[in-house]
Amino acid sequence: MSRQFVRRPAVLAAIALVAVGACAGTTAGVSRALAGGSGPSVPSVRLGYFANITHATALVGVGKGIYAEHLGPGVRLETSTFKAGGEVTSALFSDAIDAAYVGPIPALNGFTKSGGQALRIVSGSTSGGAFLVVRPGITVDGLSGTKIATPQLGNTQDVALRAWLKERGYRADEFGAGDVSILPQDNAMTLNAFRSGQIDGAWVPEPWATRLVEEGGAEVLLDERTLWPDGRFATTNLVVSVKFLNAHPDLVKKLLEGHVAATDFLIANPKEAMAAANNQIEQITGKRIKDSVLSAAWGHLEFTTDPLASTLEAMARDLLGTGLVGEAETAGIYDLRLLNEVLLSLGRPTASDR
Incomplete structure (x- = not known):
């Protein structure tokens, strides 16, 4: 059933501003083609994320060429950076990107606002921080x-x-x-x-x-x-547009293979991962995070493919309790089939949507 996302007037105004900001986010941020061939016939994956260490999976996956390796030479990776979750979901709505790293509440808002038609959470990424x-x-x-x-x-x-x-x-x-x-x-x-x-x-x-x-x-x-x-609670998830997921499940699976590999790299090589993430942040923003700040902040994060789905249910209740929205729908927001195929191929336990 299609559901209407209800907000108070001030919040509706904020959404309007965010929708405008989505366009600014893709242009004022960094938009790059990073891998694969060129030309209109070459398939591409358009990935959005923040220049922030809670999105370190994306920063390292891009910076170390991990996504490029798993997508292969026949697929072009295009990246865009954003400053706020609302910008990300608006970009998904407008078909400006195919996939993105985003917080659980913006993902929930986007899912509910679209009547469940816009996006799916396909993996967890970060907890804590x-x-x-x-x-x-x-x-x-x-x-x-x-x-x-x-x-x-x-x-x-x-x-x-x-x-x-x-x-x-x-x-x-x-x-x-x-x-x-x-x-x-x-x-x-x-x-x-x-x-x-x-x-x-x-x-x-x-x-x-x-x-x-x-x-x-x-x-x-x-x-x-x-x-x-x-x-443990969800801080960042990997989401994919329903349109892209239905049209290109093969590319989504390759992206998830890169996502899992990037997560593994973050866990196994924290010092190298911190340096790679900081290099990407500097490339995007022109500024590096001080080593002392980065090291302390990094220790407050857990990188995981577990979406920690039960915490989203609690967040949905919190969201409703704030009075900012009239509805928050979680049923059907997860599609972990491709992630679990990747995890099973590596001999690992599957992720749960509950």
Whole structure:
């Protein structure tokens, strides 16, 4: 059944801005053809991701040529970088990309908004790496009157913060009003805003949490891993457009072979993987992450092909509880068949969609 994704007016306005930003994301970011042949007849895979270490699988897969190796010489890999999950799902909607690394809440939003027609989660990628950091002296019981930043209205960390505050009796709406003022903004702006005293803290992914601590003098108030069983929750997933999945399952499987190989490389070679990821970040943004920040932030992440599906169910409940949406549909969002074919071929346990 087709489902309508219901948002309040302010959030609808945000979606409109994100849709425009999707076009900017593919042009203002880095768009490159990296592998395979050329010409209109050559099949291609158009992959989107962030220049952020929570997307290290993509950074390393591209930088070390792992995707290119598994896609083969007859397939062209084209990459685009984005700054926010909403931009990624809008790019999938508009057929600007075929696959992407994205957080679970944007994936859930895109799936629900499209009535389940736009995308499927085909693998997990990253767990962990999200923190609430604040000015020294601020406590859990002393958050009233504070201003806390998140990366984007309705993104994974934004929803996590709103749900956590609600559980503790704090009011916070999408307009920045309430006991705690939540101020969604670009992560780079957050660091500057914290330094200048415009905000009191942030719920952000790595490496921004560590940067706020090391470069801004923030303290960790909460490591999100402490809120989840075994400290594991979905931070980044690999999603594919339904159109591309149906038309080119062979290419999706090759992409997943590269994804699994890149994940293996991250786990087996952390120092080399950190260097490769940082090289890609510098190539995309013009700036490197300091070694001390990168090393500390990397230690807060787990790279895995497990989608940690049960955590998405909990996130969907949190999303509904924030009042930002009227519906959050998870049934049918996973298609792990091709991933499990790859895992079985390697003699490994299969992934679960529950």
